[in-house]
Amino acid sequence: MHLVTCKEFLQELNDFLDEGLDPKLRQELERHVNECPNCWVLCNTTEKTLKVFKGMEPQKVPPAVEARLMAALEKKMRAKGCATVKKADA
């Protein structure tokens, strides 16, 4: 089995985290990450970084901004001959 270096591990880190790798390479990387404390911390904290970002729900669009958008859309729809737009209540 090929022994993965830290540099190689770093190059494959994205795919390792995104689960898009061929099983053999994944196995080699897993072996490296389990034996190399530095790469283990690197991988673990990168994974947590992504998790914390993905955990953030987008905040509501400010009502005034949404009202401006809906008004502009309504105007456009009227021009196109559509029925009136229902006010979005996000």
Next chain:
Amino acid sequence: MSTSTVSPGFDEAALVARAKAGDADAFSELVTQYDRRVFRMAKQITQNEEDAEDVLQETFLKAYSHLDDFQGNSRFYTWLVRIAVNEALMKLRKRRSDKTVPLDEPIDTGEDEMVREVAVWDENPEQKYSRDELAEILDQAVQSLKPAYRTVFVLRDIEELSIEETAEALNLSISAVKSRLLRARLQLREKLTRQFKRKGDDAFGYL
């Protein structure tokens, strides 16, 4: 793509079909479904509230005007993101006084500087902060990235587009997306580690 932010019972394809047939309510439902995500993405790319408001408006107006051009080859949301990214990048370019096109910045591929801080984090560090404090920390971290990295990260890891969709939206090669994404992730990891690392557990302290 994750469906975690999509309301239960939301049928994108059916709404798009109704909107295309001229149903205004269907289109406003699509707006309600996606406006906060488009707005967040616009804020993150432009780093400017006022620009983000314009981007939000322009995106949905354009989407409405060009609805007939949407062939359904991709998800409607991906199509919407592509419009929003173009609008946001135009704003970004307009604001930059040095006239550098942000996505064409030379990418430094030196790897040695990518990893400096190696320290384990607290268990669930995010729970130590209020929602607003955490949002502030994350926003500042994203803001510190160069636009070329930031845009890729926002599309791939926040809006959860695939690598292929991100490449298509930004008109970049798959390998460019991958290398920028790695760079962005590592830089953010570095910033957040400074914030979230376990107390007394300084670099290499655990060894």
